[in-house]
Amino acid sequence: MDIRDDSLQKIARRHWYNFVDPVTKLLLALFLTMLSFDFTPLYFEISLVLFSLTLLLLSRLSKATVNAVSFCLFLIVTMVVIQGLFYSHNVHPLFSVMTITFYREGFLYAATMSARILIIIFAIGFFMGTTTVSENAKYLESIGMPYKLVYLLMSVCYILPQIQQNLSKIQFVERARGINPQKTVMQKVRSILPILIPLIIKTFDQSINRSITLQLRGFDRPERTLATPKYPYFKAKFSHYLLSIVILLLIGCKLWQIISRFL
Amino acid sequence: MKENGIDTKASRFNMWKLHLSVATVTLIPAAVGINYVAKAFAEGLKLPLWLGSLGTYLASMLAGPTAGAISGFINNIIYGLTLSPVSTVYSITSIAIGIVVGVLFNRGWFSNVKRVFVSAILIALTSAIISTPLNVIFWGGQTGIPWGDALFATMIGNHINIWIASFTDEFVLDIMDKVVVAYLAFFIYRQLPQRMINYFKDNQ
Amino acid sequence: MANNQQISINDLSFTYRHDSNAVLHHISATAPLNSIIGIIGNHHAGKTTLCRILAGIIPNMMAGDLSGDVQLGPLSPTQNWPALNQQTGFVLQDPASQLSGLADTVADEIAFDLLNHGVANTEIQHRVTEVARQLQLTGQLQRSPNSLSGGQLQRLAIATAIVTKPAILILDDPTSEMDPQGRTEFFNWLTIIEKTTILIVSNEIDDLCEIADRLWLLVDGELVNQGTPLEVINQLKPDWQIGTPQVYQLARSMNWSLGTDLFPVNVNQLRGCLHDRHST
Numbered sequence: 243m244d245i246r247d248d249s250l251q252k253i254a255r256r257h258w259y260n261f262v263d264p265v266t267k268l269l270l271a272l273f274l275t276m277l278s279f280d281f282t283p284l285y286f287e288i289s290l291v292l293f294s295l296t297l298l299l300l301s302r303l304s305k306a307t308v309n310a311v312s313f314c315l316f317l318i319v320t321m322v323v324i325q326g327l328f329y330s331h332n333v334h335p336l337f338s339v340m341t342i343t344f345y346r347e348g349f350l351y352a353a354t355m356s357a358r359i360l361i362i363i364f365a366i367g368f369f370m371g372t373t374t375v376s377e378n379a380k381y382l383e384s385i386g387m388p389y390k391l392v393y394l395l396m397s398v399c400y401i402l403p404q405i406q407q408n409l410s411k412i413q414f415v416e417r418a419r420g421i422n423p424q425k426t427v428m429q430k431v432r433s434i435l436p437i438l439i440p441l442i443i444k445t446f447d448q449s450i451n452r453s454i455t456l457q458l459r460g461f462d463r464p465e466r467t468l469a470t471p472k473y474p475y476f477k478a479k480f481s482h483y484l485l486s487i488v489i490l491l492l493i494g495c496k497l498w499q500i501i502s503r504f505l
Numbered sequence: 506m507k508e509n510g511i512d513t514k515a516s517r518f519n520m521w522k523l524h525l526s527v528a529t530v531t532l533i534p535a536a537v538g539i540n541y542v543a544k545a546f547a548e549g550l551k552l553p554l555w556l557g558s559l560g561t562y563l564a565s566m567l568a569g570p571t572a573g574a575i576s577g578f579i580n581n582i583i584y585g586l587t588l589s590p591v592s593t594v595y596s597i598t599s600i601a602i603g604i605v606v607g608v609l610f611n612r613g614w615f616s617n618v619k620r621v622f623v624s625a626i627l628i629a630l631t632s633a634i635i636s637t638p639l640n641v642i643f644w645g646g647q648t649g650i651p652w653g654d655a656l657f658a659t660m661i662g663n664h665i666n667i668w669i670a671s672f673t674d675e676f677v678l679d680i681m682d683k684v685v686v687a688y689l690a691f692f693i694y695r696q697l698p699q700r701m702i703n704y705f706k707d708n709q
Numbered sequence: 710m711a712n713n714q715q716i717s718i719n720d721l722s723f724t725y726r727h728d729s730n731a732v733l734h735h736i737s738a739t740a741p742l743n744s745i746i747g748i749i750g751n752h753h754a755g756k757t758t759l760c761r762i763l764a765g766i767i768p769n770m771m772a773g774d775l776s777g778d779v780q781l782g783p784l785s786p787t788q789n790w791p792a793l794n795q796q797t798g799f800v801l802q803d804p805a806s807q808l809s810g811l812a813d814t815v816a817d818e819i820a821f822d823l824l825n826h827g828v829a830n831t832e833i834q835h836r837v838t839e840v841a842r843q844l845q846l847t848g849q850l851q852r853s854p855n856s857l858s859g860g861q862l863q864r865l866a867i868a869t870a871i872v873t874k875p876a877i878l879i880l881d882d883p884t885s886e887m888d889p890q891g892r893t894e895f896f897n898w899l900t901i902i903e904k905t906t907i908l909i910v911s912n913e914i915d916d917l918c919e920i921a922d923r924l925w926l927l928v929d930g931e932l933v934n935q936g937t938p939l940e941v942i943n944q945l946k947p948d949w950q951i952g953t954p955q956v957y958q959l960a961r962s963m964n965w966s967l968g969t970d971l972f973p974v975n976v977n978q979l980r981g982c983l984h985d986r987h988s989t
Contacts, residue, residue, distance in 0.1 A: 370586055409542055438693070442539055446697070452810060453530070707771070
């Protein structure tokens with residue numbers, strides 16, 4: 243029995259998205275973002291939104307993505323309103339409510355930017371929903387990233403949920419103790435110090451201990467056994483090269499668009 | 506005097522060291538965590554501030570500008586991946602904040618109450634200068650904070666240049682945030698035990 | 710003279726840089742390799758600092774004013790730390806900070822050291838299973854380290870320290886969160902580890918007297934006594950405020966001495982003592 247592999251995952255069927263490696267997924271997100279910057283017709287933007295949404299729906303729609311969309315929704319609405327009313331190139335009225343006129347140009351401008359934001363959210367959501375922290379860590383190490391960096395990136399992913407837990411505990415205790423409602427901003431800021439300082443000292447102490455432990459446990463030694471990727475991926479290297487080249491071309495293209503405006 | 510000169514030279518060299526020590530590698534996740542906690546507190550108390558760079562400040566002060574810059578960068582990357590994807594692009598701003606705090610701290614601009622204020626203004630300026638183009642590219646100039654955006658809307662409603670309007674929107678918010686965070690970091694750093702400060706200094 | 714077959718500490722003093730008072734004052738001690746050495750002492754006696762020096766955390770990671778000489782067999786934590794570290798297992802006082810923070814499962818956590826040492830995968834499987842069995846963690850191998858109880862976490866910390874088969878094992882209060890039964894099992898298990906020098910800080914004086922070959926007694930940063938548990942416990946002074954084993958307390962109150970005014974400190978000695986009394 244292989245004790246170090248999650249046996250549940252072995253039984254579970256491999257999905258199509260498990261054949262795509264994490265780096266390709268990230269490059270894909272970057273590629274879609276660059277496309278939306280290079281080609282701005284609204285129909286094209288909408289089809290990109292639909293494409294990335296399809297990717298997401300065919301894999302896993304995580305709660306985080308839904309949260310991200312709802313988080314941005316308010317901003318998108320205000321953006322449409324502000325640009326529809328005040329965009330500097332506004333000429334053609336789109337519609338009027340009472341005496342307020344919305345303009346076509348501003349509306350289109352805001353719609354393009356909103357589409358871009360949705361594309362980024364969906365493409366990143368696809369990456370996040372279909373990979374796990376340990377899969378990413380193993381893959382990055384296997385393609386030659388120094389273990390120190392892999393550790394750094396991944397430990398952040400692990401520390402956030404822990405901190406979240408600590409925080410809700412503290413907030414619970416604080417609520418039970420009953421803090422007086424504070425009036426001014428300064429009073430509010432001062433009221434968090436008695437909680438914040440011990441928490442910060444504890445957090446830094448844990449990092450000191452962890453750094454000692456890691457050194458004692460032979461972290462980052464040259465003879466470390468390289469991790470093997472969790473899944474065999476389909477044409478990983480080829481996809482990296484292809485996507486990187488296309489992304490570079492798109493960036494070059496965008497830069498040329500900007501420069502040629504000044505020529 | 507001569508010895509002093511050599512010392513400062515050596516410490517300046519250390520300040521820019523790109524090699525990551527294990528202590529720095531474990532400090533950075535802690536800094537990101539503190540950013541997250543501070544942000545959660547600001548939201549919980551409904552403060553008109555972000556406070557989300559407190560950990561970055563402390564990392565810069567404890568382990569130098571490189572550590573601060575990396576904390577800021579990773580903070581936004583992870584935050585972007587897990588919570589709000591667009592904030593990934595503001596990692597550039599966070600890198601700059603980390604560097605500026607580290608340099609100012611090393612040159613003694615966090616040593617007393619008056620100097621901290623000057624530092625805070627420099628940090629806010631840096632942050633606003635770098636964030637403004639990003640705001641324009643991604644959000645048409647908005648910051649996402651309602652009353653800052655109301656200011657922005659009024660300004661472009663009066664045909665003020667979008668860059669000026671966006672910079673004003675960002676800078677007004679930044680100056681409050683960065684002043685409060687700078688004083689918080691200044692105060693908290695003085696409460697840290699000396700053994701902790703020494704550990705991170707020795708293990709850079 | 711440095712002796713390759715023993716641990717020797719010679720006139721060791723240490724002051725942390727953030728502190729003006731020395732934590733350790735002129736400590737000199739010896740013990741043979743492959744023995745179990747119990748380090749006891751009152752609060753703030755410098756036990757943890759001594760462990761840090763033995764493991765090379767001081768001066769390699771924490772700075773301060775260190776003088777004197779430490780030799781663990783052929784190696785010294787100040788001169789050949791990388792080589793020493795490769796052969797040393799350390800268990801910190803707080804087991805949670807011993808974890809790598811990057812393992813999804815207990816099995817991955819135990820394997821971390823082996824991966825760092827470049828051990829092959831099949832061997833890793835074998836050793837992780839073996840160590841988990843020894844420390845009764847087999848049922849938890851697939852669980853997340855964050856879901857363990859305090860005692861299980863301490864056993865996991867110990868597992869990560871011994872999985873590389875270190876020649877020197879330094880344990881800083883490794884049983885503080887274990888229940889009494891787990892603690893007894895743990896101490897018994899220590900005696901069956903072979904070819905390993907074990908230095909253990911603990912307040913469990915009863916258990917220590919059962920298993921330790923030697924005790925080092927620290928009071929306020931000074932080594933006030935060293936020797937077998939029998940010698941050290943019988944020579945305690947009241948103002949050191951060190952607890953005594955129950956066996957010793959019982960024997961004293963019943964006046965069951967081993968002759969020459971020495972009272973037994975562990976069950977075996979007590980048994981011998983009673984046996985002698987019955988036969989005479």
